[in-house]
Amino acid sequence: MERDRPVIVLVGGEHAEIIEHEFRARYDRDYRIEPVVGFAAGLDRIRELVAEGAQIAMVAAEHVLDEGTSIEFLHRVPGIVATARRVALVSWEDFSASLDDLRAAALEREMDTFVLIPRGPRDEEFHTALIELLSEWGWSVGRPMVTVTDIVAEPGDRDAAAIRDLLERMGFPNRLLGPGDDEAQELIEAVGQGAQLPLVRTFTGRVVSGATASTAAEALYGGFDEIPEGVIADVAIVGGGPAGLAAAVYAASEGLKTVVVERDAIGGQAGSSSMIRNYLGFPRGISGMRLAQRSRIQASRFGARFFSGRPVSAIEPGPVDEPEHQHVHVRGAQFCARTVVLAMGVTYRRLGIAGVDDLVGAGVYYGAATSMAREMQGREVFVVGGGNSAGQAAIHLAKFARTVTILVRRHDLAETMSAYLLREIEATANIRVRTRTVVADGGGEGQLEWLRLENLDTGEETKTSADGLFCLLGAEPDCAWLAEGVALDEHGFVLTGRDVPREAWVEGSPPASLETTVPGVFAVGDVRAGSMKRVASASGEGASVLPLVHAHLARMRAREFGA
Structure with missing residues (x-):
């Protein structure tokens, strides 16, 4: 159905017709193309789509608009929809004069990339850039339309969460079915008496009963x-x-x-x-x-x-x-x-706090656990660690979570993190950094609910609500x-x-x-x-x-x- 397809919003100026034609020629089957002309009209249409519940995969804006540039326009998009990929479309005549500004904007994460508007057919470099972004959006935000692995599990099953994380890290599209789903029932009946959840059906057709991440991994490549x-x-x-x-x-x-x-x-x-x-x-x-x-x-x-x-x-x-x-x-x-x-x-070091480690897989994760980022929609999330992996995790989680707080022992993230990540963190409004701070305790009833944080300089402890804790604590x-x-x-x-x-x-x-x-x-x-x-x-x-x-x-x- 039309409204089930992810949306690509095109915000055009002088070249609006050319841009729409180029996108429709390649993407009209799988995406809902929403063209609009003008800066204000573009923002209004994005707000309307979000209100309708549409999934916006990409916002592509022509660089020269009636009330500003693509840089100014795309800067405002995350305030409406944080997960959409943002692309500036630049005409050949504007390219040279705009290049320095576009490079700076991309470096500051005001956009994902900028590309030249095609001047003829088969501009594969243009479409390669778009396809790469749409592919990453589909993996990290959208739900797969074609899956190669099915998981049947009860809601909140920790083994199922670990299996999904393994599959996501390996790039295997998967779906999670509840035991009551029709397809799940067929799978359970096919396994027969003694079937234990979670069940995993791999792309080879093999079914693993009572699966864990290890047995699922072994089933994928042969024991x-x-x-x-x-x-x-x-x-x-x-x-x-x-x-x-x-x-x-x-x-x-x-x-x-x-x-x-x-x-x-x-x-x-x-x-x-x-x-x-x-x-x-x-x-x-x-x-x-x-x-x-x-x-x-x-x-x-x-x-x-x-x-x-x-x-x-x-x-x-x-x-x-x-x-x-x-x-x-x-x-x-x-x-x-x-x-x-x-x-x-x-391997990432453990916190060694019983109340926290008891909740691994239930709000507490060692590693970036990108598969769980979608589950953090509108939630309060904490990332422990000051390395590049922690920075990448925080930026990704910030697309979904209400707030992301990075906790680091050191006085400054710059001691351990690459400059490009520091710039992205500084440019992301819902990420904050607490230096000289560690997790002293945490807990919850079957799911992470709170953390107690300690300031290493003053010894002061504060208790805060928490829905997710991602630990990237250095390695051993x-x-x-x-x-x-x-x-x-x-x-x-x-x-x-x-x-x-x-x-x-x-x-x-x-x-x-x-x-x-x-x-x-x-x-x-x-x-x-x-x-x-x-x-x-x-x-x-x-x-x-x-x-x-x-x-x-x-x-x-x-x-x-x-x-």
Whole structure:
């Protein structure tokens, strides 16, 4: 139906007719195109649409309007509808004179992007910019029209919330059905006696009864029990975040038999980042989910195998007859690999407050949990942390929540957060920052309802209502399971290259730059001591490890040939 479609509002000036024709030619089937001419008329129409309950996906305004510019117009849009994507449409004749102002406005987040109005057919650069924004809107705001995974659960089910978060981070469109829905009943009957909620039906048709995030993840990519016996991978990559995915792409593309093992969502914590704006090659930014999704697909097409849902529990040297193989163990399964790349990343630290941690999944979340942002509509939300992930989460949540408060121990966010995020936070009216403040307590009846906040300078505590708490508290590695032969620093990060203890050097020479104290075992990304803890640097290390892997494999072949 016409009114069920998301809306694209076109605010035109001199080129209104050309703009409307261009949008209708491409988007009229899936979106409701609402053209209007003039600054005041545009704002009035947006207000009317919001009052009607329409979902506004995009507002595109011509730069030169009758009562101002697109910058002034788009600045006022979030006060009416915060989740709409905002685009300035610039004519070629106005482009040069307006470029500096447009760049500054985009930098200050007065708009999502600006594009030149097409002067002819098939302007694919123009439509690429629009499609990217509409795609991100559809993922983060709109509900999917086509789903690949169904979840049947009771309202408020924490396991279902964790499953949805996993699916959102991996870019799998999904829908949540109540047990009373007709389609849910069909699924429950198909499973038969003993069906337990939540139920998850994956894109393969497989149904998981009594599902958890781990069992759902395993069902998506096939269980570890399906690894054929006798498999020897050239490279086993432990961790499917940016570093592990980059290593997988390069290893598989160069003909190496590549296996990736991830305990959680392929994409790691990066998959929960709502928008990464400073990643090379994406001038309009890219969500962590989309970056991880594209990398996963790319690696898969080169032949990399993915297994998720269980953590690696041990890596051990092979027996006497295959001493240079590493045995990779997960619960109930194992496989062999000639080399291992450790790319486990890090995990967010817990608050360690019983009343708060008891409500994980019920208003309290560790990580950005972008899937829950829609549930925070009109609510009071708190974000704990001062890094880039916390800033991205706050900006995304602010599109839905009534207020977002960032809590940080430090005196200033500028000490730990990128400048572009600071500018966005300062420009977002419903975000406030409380420095030198920590969560001292919290609780609620089955759902987060309140927090007690402590000022670290004065010791003063204040109690406040809270509907959501998103904790991005800095990170710590999960390396306790590694064999004693893998050297760690005092914080538990993996040592590589010249950073390993000198007594572990061989004949006075350190391991290769990304190699650990165990020959053939490498570490990349956030888990490695001394790494930059950034998505781009993690991806770079994942790519950089491949020459070292090749060198190690060449030495193995030389020894075998020599024997």
